[in-house]
Amino acid sequence: MSDFTVATQAIGSRRQGNVKRIALRWLLYVLLCLFALYYLLPLFVMITTSLKSLEEIRTGSLVALPREITFDAWSTAWSSACTGIQCEGLRPFFWNSILIAVPAVVISTVLGALNGYVIAQWRFRGANMIFSLMLFGSFIPFQVVILPMARVLGMMGLAGTIPGLIFVHVVYGIGFTTLFFRNYYVTIPHELVKAAKVDGAGFFRIFWSIFLPLSLPIIVVTVIWQFTQIWNDFLFGISFSQAGTQPVTVALNNIVNSTTGVKAYNVDMAAAIIAALPTLLVYVVAGKYFIRGLTAGSVKG
Amino acid sequence: MTPILDVKNLYKNYGSVEVLKDINVSIDPGDFLVLVGPSGCGKSTLLNCIAGLEPITGGAISIDGRDMTDVSPKDRDIAMVFQSYALYPTMSVAKNITFGMKVRGVDAQTQKTKLADVAQQLQIEPLLNRRPGQLSGGQRQRVAMGRALVRDPKLFLFDEPLSNLDAKLRVEMRTEIKRLHHDLGASMVYVTHDQIEAMTLASKIVVMKGGVIQQMGTPSQIYNRPENLFVADFMGSPAMNLIPAKAVKNGKGMRIEIERPEGGPLILNDAANPDLPENVILGLRPEDIAEAGFRAGKQVQTAHCLVEIVEPAGADTYVMSDLGGKKVTARFHAETKAEPGATLEFAFDLGKVSYFAPNTGQRLN
Numbered sequence A: 001m002s003d004f005t006v007a008t009q010a011i012g013s014r015r016q017g018n019v020k021r022i023a024l025r026w027l028l029y030v031l032l033c034l035f036a037l038y039y040l041l042p043l044f045v046m047i048t049t050s051l052k053s054l055e056e057i058r059t060g061s062l063v064a065l066p067r068e069i070t071f072d073a074w075s076t077a078w079s080s081a082c083t084g085i086q087c088e089g090l091r092p093f094f095w096n097s098i099l100i101a102v103p104a105v106v107i108s109t110v111l112g113a114l115n116g117y118v119i120a121q122w123r124f125r126g127a128n129m130i131f132s133l134m135l136f137g138s139f140i141p142f143q144v145v146i147l148p149m150a151r152v153l154g155m156m157g158l159a160g161t162i163p164g165l166i167f168v169h170v171v172y173g174i175g176f177t178t179l180f181f182r183n184y185y186v187t188i189p190h191e192l193v194k195a196a197k198v199d200g201a202g203f204f205r206i207f208w209s210i211f212l213p214l215s216l217p218i219i220v221v222t223v224i225w226q227f228t229q230i231w232n233d234f235l236f237g238i239s240f241s242q243a244g245t246q247p248v249t250v251a252l253n254n255i256v257n258s259t260t261g262v263k264a265y266n267v268d269m270a271a272a273i274i275a276a277l278p279t280l281l282v283y284v285v286a287g288k289y290f291i292r293g294l295t296a297g298s299v300k301g
Numbered sequence B: 001m002t003p004i005l006d007v008k009n010l011y012k013n014y015g016s017v018e019v020l021k022d023i024n025v026s027i028d029p030g031d032f033l034v035l036v037g038p039s040g041c042g043k044s045t046l047l048n049c050i051a052g053l054e055p056i057t058g059g060a061i062s063i064d065g066r067d068m069t070d071v072s073p074k075d076r077d078i079a080m081v082f083q084s085y086a087l088y089p090t091m092s093v094a095k096n097i098t099f100g101m102k103v104r105g106v107d108a109q110t111q112k113t114k115l116a117d118v119a120q121q122l123q124i125e126p127l128l129n130r131r132p133g134q135l136s137g138g139q140r141q142r143v144a145m146g147r148a149l150v151r152d153p154k155l156f157l158f159d160e161p162l163s164n165l166d167a168k169l170r171v172e173m174r175t176e177i178k179r180l181h182h183d184l185g186a187s188m189v190y191v192t193h194d195q196i197e198a199m200t201l202a203s204k205i206v207v208m209k210g211g212v213i214q215q216m217g218t219p220s221q222i223y224n225r226p227e228n229l230f231v232a233d234f235m236g237s238p239a240m241n242l243i244p245a246k247a248v249k250n251g252k253g254m255r256i257e258i259e260r261p262e263g264g265p266l267i268l269n270d271a272a273n274p275d276l277p278e279n280v281i282l283g284l285r286p287e288d289i290a291e292a293g294f295r296a297g298k299q300v301q302t303a304h305c306l307v308e309i310v311e312p313a314g315a316d317t318y319v320m321s322d323l324g325g326k327k328v329t330a331r332f333h334a335e336t337k338a339e340p341g342a343t344l345e346f347a348f349d350l351g352k353v354s355y356f357a358p359n360t361g362q363r364l365n
Helices: A002-050 A054-059 A072-079 A091-121 A127-138 A142-156 A162-185 A190-199 A203-214 A216-232 A235-239 A248-257 A265-295 B043-051 B093-103 B108-122 B137-149 B167-184 B195-201 B219-224 B229-234
Strands: B005-014 B017-027 B032-036 B058-063 B078-081 B155-159 B187-192 B204-209 B212-217 B241-250 B253-258 B266-270 B279-284 B289-291 B300-306 B309-312 B316-323 B326-333 B343-349 B354-356
Touching: A002 A072, A002 A265, A054 A265, A072 A265, A091 A127, A091 A162, A091 A203, A091 A216, A091 A248, A091 A265, A127 A162, A142 A162, A142 A235, A162 A216, A162 A235, A190 A203, A190 B043, A190 B078, A190 B093, A216 A248, A216 A265, A235 A248, A248 A265, B005 B043, B017 B043, B017 B212, B032 B043, B032 B195, B043 B078, B043 B155, B043 B187, B078 B137, B093 B108, B093 B137, B108 B137, B137 B167, B167 B195, B187 B195, B195 B219, B204 B219, B204 B229, B212 B219, B212 B229, B229 B241, B229 B279, B229 B354, B241 B326, B253 B279, B266 B300, B300 B316
Parallel strands: B032 B187, B032 B204, B078 B155, B155 B187, B289 B326
Antiparallel strands: B005 B017, B005 B058, B204 B212, B241 B253, B241 B279, B253 B266, B279 B354, B289 B343, B300 B343, B309 B316, B316 B326
């Protein structure tokens, strides 16, 4: 009899434990959902606002869904919003950003790969020193280099041009790209280079046939990093550009700041989303490799 | 005959650190030279110098009569197998093997024939389309050897090729390398820290320590007549017994006295080595100390010793006794009745003895 009571008590307490655990689990999920909502809310407001008409924005609530979906704001932002006196929308500046970002990303990635390869695998006197200096270079604040860089660009005849901006971004990016590639290549056994040397391959042959095919994960990391940095850059863009060569970030700022009369929130929101779209796209397409590349360990061969 | 490899007065420094000091090595075509020594002795550095992967500080290297001192690795007509195999991870096995030929611009037909030959020789035909990552350690090792074989070089260089394999596979691959050497009649230089590998493979062994050659000779010379205490201790497993002893003139020969904890010194009479100094270190391999009655020979002498430890090892039983302040290992037959604590008659074969000077460590007889 007494055994039986003990047993029921045990079941009871176990049930209590279960209830407690489930409650905790729910609490956790509710909290997580709240956090997710908190972070998603701005995006939600941006998207819904960009799909509303100005009339509706003025009368309705900020978080309400649009009563009537209209893409007018998007087309205005893209092709007819005014940035100062010019009213061509974001389109020409978006194109500028592509003209700046794509070559700058490609050049800085290629140079970083070569630098990393040399520093990690072709040890020479002072390699560590050079690497430390490059590392130091990547942590110099933007503001510090603006004046000297303006002077250099002027002397090179590249002031206010797109090649000038490409040059700035390449110079600023090399430190990071070298760091990425060096840390990746340093995990590759030195014997691989030795074997290739005995096989008769030279410096570039070894890089091209052996190291580059191994590098996809780190190339993806570098491209995402560089593309995001360069696309989102505002300070260099506004400092070293002139009327026709401004990148999209500068144009976005101009659109938002140069509205006269009624503030077209829907256009501003649409423009902001358009300006952010390429980096989002890069993450969605290559994000999987980004994580993999960052955590990629040694190459077993 | 021109030596296939001739290293003369080679020095190698890293900054102010001397890694190799006055190395002189020369081997004939068809020789299998093994460089052996503890880690950090410079054996791999020497191999890298021979390959041209490390510049040398002084001296000269010639391969097949041609001075190679300042020639780049690819023009030395060598092939090399590495410890980590160093297979190109993104290439298939076939591409790994033919990469060298591709770089050198060998035509596709020749590449194909040679690849097929080597694949057949090493029995790796089924693996040709795989990536190195999909292979086991032993298979990778075979591919690495295939990459070397396909080159058909004047000189093969092996840098501890078996040390990443498990014990069983290592023995298999050792035999395989021996067979290849025999079949090809090729000249090889092989680096290892494993003295058994050195003994089984070599036609010539170089024992190194601290960047200096300690002894160079055939496996039998190295094993039976070690030049100094280091070589005596390093080569052989279990190691040679090195017992401090006193030598006293006794008529025509010498009386060797070895201290032991009880019963007065152990006395052996050596007539063959009459000119020993007073203090010597007597070296006898475990197999040259047997149970009395199981070893015959002119110079076999017996003495009673106290058995301390008995270690059956299957084929043999190792029996340890305290002599001259050292644990002395004797190799008895498997069925021995030796028991710890008992006193047994040991047979010492002085025909195989080595004497060393305690202060210099050099061989005396």
